[in-house]
C-alpha cells in the first residue's frame with residue numbers, strides 16, 4: 001500500500017510580494033541572481049569568499065571527494081580577524097557591536113574596538129591556561145557578550161570551541177566535554193533565567209566529577225555574584241585550587257595584543273552538537289573559510305543587513321543559529337546587534353517587545369516555538385509596545401504554521417515587514433532555503449527557494465529524483481536532498497566518520513540527505529513538511545504531521561499542536577494530536593465543554609484538509625515535550641501514544657512534561 005511520495009493536503013495560496021519601497025532599497029533585488037549563481041557556482045562562491053579578509057589567497061576553489069568537500073584550498077584567514085579586527089582596521093572601531101541586556105535589566109554596550117580588546121585579553125588568558133592551536137575548548141556560559149568573546153577568542157588563537165547550551169544537565173555536559181576531548185571549560189558562576197539563577201559552575205563541577213581526563217582547567221566568569229539582596233540563594237560550586245580560575249583574575253591582567261592565528265581554510269573552527277530532536281546528538285564539525293563565506297553571504301542577503309540596522313537574533317549561542325547568525329555571519333558584516341540573556345516572560349510577557357522598543361530593533365530573527373507561545377499569551381503584550389522600528393522578520397528551527405506566520409506578520413510586523421522563513425540545519429552551517437526579501441513573493445509556511453548557489457531537489461522513497469516541473473499546480477511531495485556541495489557544509493561528525501557517511505550520504509548516493517520531507521509547489525516554492533521519520537502513513541497515504549498541525553493551529557482556540565501517527569490495525573497508522581489551547585480558550589478536557597471542543601477540532605481538521613486527516617484522538621495538554629531549543633519531540637509522543645517506555649529524554653527541556661502526558665494518557669486509556 002505504500003505510496004512513494006508525500007500527499008500534500010493543506011492548500012495555502014496567500015502570496016506577499018515585497019513592497020516596492022523594500023525592494024528598491026534591498027541588498028539584492030535582481031531575480032537573475034539565481035540563474036547567474038547556478039551557471040557557475042564556483043565563481044559565485046569565490047566572489048563571496050573574496051569579500052572576506054584573507055592572509056593568504058586560496059589556489060583552488062573547491063574539491064569534492066564524496067562525502068568530503070574542501071573549499072578555498074590553500075587559503076589562510078582567521079574568523080575572529082574578519083569579525084572584529086577588520087572593522088577596527090577599516091575605521092569602524094567605534095561602531096557598537098553589542099547591546100547586551102541581562103535578564104535583571106542591566107544593559108551594557110561594546111564597540112567593535114572594545115570587543116577587540118576583550119577578545120584579545122581572553123585569547124591571551126586561554127593561552128596562559130595552556131590552550132594551543134588545535135585544542136578544543138568547551139563553553140558552558142550564559143547567553144551574553146562574554147560567550148561571544150569566548151567563541152571569538154578561541155577562533156583568534158586557533159582553538160576549536162564546543163558551546164554547550166547553559167540549560168543542559170551535568171550528564172549532557174559531561175558527555176559533550178569528553179566526546180570533544182576539551183582541554184578547558186569556560187563557564188560562569190551562574191546565569192539568570194526566569195528570575196532564578198542556573199548554577200553553571202556547580203553543574204560544571206558535577207560534570208567534571210564524572211571524570212574528564214582531558215580537562216586541565218576551568219575559567220569562571222562572575223556573572224551573578226554571591227547570593228544577597230536581589231540575588232537568590234544558589235549553589236556556587238566548590239573551588240578546585242589548581243583547576244579553577246576566575247576570569248577577572250586571569251583575563252583582565254592580560255595584554256591587549258593577541259595576534260590572530262593564520263588558519264588554513266579547512267582548519268576546524270568549531271564542534272557543535274545537534275539539538276537531539278531525532279536521537280543522540282552528533283558533534284558536527286565546521287571549518288573556517290567555507291563556513292565564514294556561507295554565513296557572511298546569507299546574513300547579508302537574507303537579512304538585508306545595512307550599516308544602520310539594529311539586528312536581534314533571539315537564539316542562544318548554544319545552538320547553531322547563535323553561531324551563524326549571532327556571532328559569525330552578522331559580525332563578519334559588522335552589524336550592531338542586541339543580545340538578551342534570559343526569559344521572554346520576565347518581568348512580564350512583554351519582555352521581547354520592550355527590548356525592541358527600547359533599542360529600536362530593526363530586524364528580528366526568532367523561532368516558531370516562540371511565536372506560538374506569544375500567540376498563546378495573547379496580543380495585548382506586543383500591542384503595548386512600539387514595534388514600528390522593525391523592518392524585517394525571520395523564522396528558523398521548525399516549519400512555521402501558516403497561522404503563526406500570519407500572526408507574526410500582522411501583530412509583530414504591522415503587515416509591513418517581509419518574513420524570511422529560513423530552512424537550514426546545524427549540518428548545513430548556513431541558511432539553505434529562504435526568501436530573499438527584496439525579490440521573493442513570500443507564502444505563509446513556505447521557505448520559498450534555495451539560496452543562490454545552493455542546489456536542492458526532491459527524491460522518492462525508492463531513491464529516484466522527482467520531476468519538479470511536472471506542471472501539477474498541487475506540486476510534488478517527497479524527500480529533500482541537496483545535490484551540490486556548498487562552502488559551509490559540515491566536514492564530518494567528530495570522532496565518528498561512519499555515522500557521518502551513514503546519516504547523510506547513504507540514503508541517496510551522491511546527494512546530501514537532510515532528513516526532512518518537503519513539497520515543491522507549481523511556482524517552485526519549497527514547503528518543509530517536518531522530519532521524514534515523522535511522516536505518517538494513513539490508509540496508504542503519506543501525510544505530513546506539519547499539515548495536520550497547521551490545520552489545528554488555524555483554529556482560533558489552538559495555540560500549538562503536535563501530531564503523530566500511532567499504530568492502527570486497519571489504517572496502518574491513525575492520527576493522534578496533542579494540542580495546547582490559547583489562554584482565552586482554556587477548558588477542562590474531561591468536562592462536557594472539553595469533549596465538545598475535541599469533537600469540534602476533529603471535525604475542523606476533516607473540513608480543512610479532508611476526512612483522511614481526521615485525528616482519531618486529540619489530547620488537550622498544558623505543555624508539549626520539547627528539546628531545549630524549543631523543538632517538539634514527536635518521537636516521545638509516539639512512545640506515549642503507543643504505550644511504550646520513553647526513548648532517550650536527555651535533550652528534553654523538561655522531562656516532567658512527557659511524564660505527565662504519559663500518566664494522563666494511561667489514565668484515559670485505562
Ligand code: ATP
Nearest residue numbers: 274275276277278279397398399422423425426528
Ligand atoms: P538532531 O539532528 O540531533 O535530531 P535537530 O535536527 O533538531 O537535532 P538542528 O540542526 O538544530 O537539530 O535542526 C535542524 C532541523 O530543524 C532541520 O532538519 C528541520 O527539520 C528543522 N528546521 C529548521 N528550520 C526550519 C524551517 N525554517 N522550516 C522547517 N524546518 C526547519
Ligand code: MG
Nearest residue numbers: 274278425515
Ligand atoms: Mg537534525
